[in-house]
Amino acid sequence: MKPIGIIFLLIGAILFTIAGFTFYNQQQFLDKAHVASGRVIEVRKDRSSKGGRTFYPIVEFIDQQGKSIRFNSSFSSSPPAYEVGELVEVYYDYNNPYQAEIKGFFPQWLAVLISSTMGLIFSTIGIVILSISGRVKKKTKVAAEQWPQN
Template sequence: MDQGVSRLKVSSAIKYGFSIVGLITLVSGVVAYQKSSRFVEEAFSVQGKVVDYQTSVGEGVTHYKAVVEFVGDDGEKHRLLSTIASNPPAYDEGEMVEVLHPRGHPQDAKINGFLEVWGVATAMFGLGVPFFAVGVIMFLASGYQLRRNKNLKTSGALVSAQFQSVRCNYSLSFNGRNPFVIVCHWLNPETQKLHVFESENIWFNPERLIAGKAIDVYIRHGHPEKYYVDISFLPQVAA
């Protein structure tokens, strides 16, 4: 790459990035869950009444947050604003709802609803699980690919393919950049069938380093669709 980032560093950054973001988000979800659990266990419960709505308009849609009036454990009237905006309103005006607040702190009250109490933890888990799962899957896939490539180099058949082109892989992006893939052809002398091989992702354009060259490709005996394009001759960092 122009910045001198190696193929391995980019691949590792993507895998570690997903895994670390996912793990941090999951830990945040656990912390939020524990905090909500303590809140529910220790909270003072009272009945409140929906007396009004706070409205906001986004993309032409009006969203409503309930304004709830209740009497706290201090004997005084208080109001709270729902943390969840919705359309239509989640509560009817005049509806009675359960209100929870820490003892002695009615200003920190919440409506006892799932999203009101558990929304942050739910959101953290909802984001963390797929991010962490993608990271783990990428690590497993990378390990599988390394083992497969090693097996092909050890027990596969070596053929010499002719370089054809370098294409940009627009299905993958990192820091606004797309990797490149080497495309090469091999004519099977036994079947006279032309096979097209593509390399793994390369995070710099290698065309000037391989134009007109033959490229080693390892194929499984009898199954040329199972192959490994050997690009170990390329530098790990673009020159």
């Protein structure tokens, strides 16, 4: 049972590491990002991994150099979170304006939230398994010491 607990702890640590890197990268992007007003010009349908439909917005905005930029949001949802014509705020990289995302909690932090939550779940399961394994081993040792010797 102990190796299973260690495996869960390792998976939890890996997920926490991914959450940390994702958080750091997102924070670095936000620190240097410019904000612009954009408009949803289209909502495209796509197939989800579960076979259903998911919708992601295509947004157009004008960068600081006056260039019209269109990008596909990396965040999709079902039902659609945005409507054609809706005004949104956009974060974008000045040096690469096509690296852009709609300003909002889920587009910025969903990956961090999921990986850290999964890391917490796996780590907790690993700790519980190791704790139970340790108690069983301790009880077995105590019982063996109390067993009458001939």
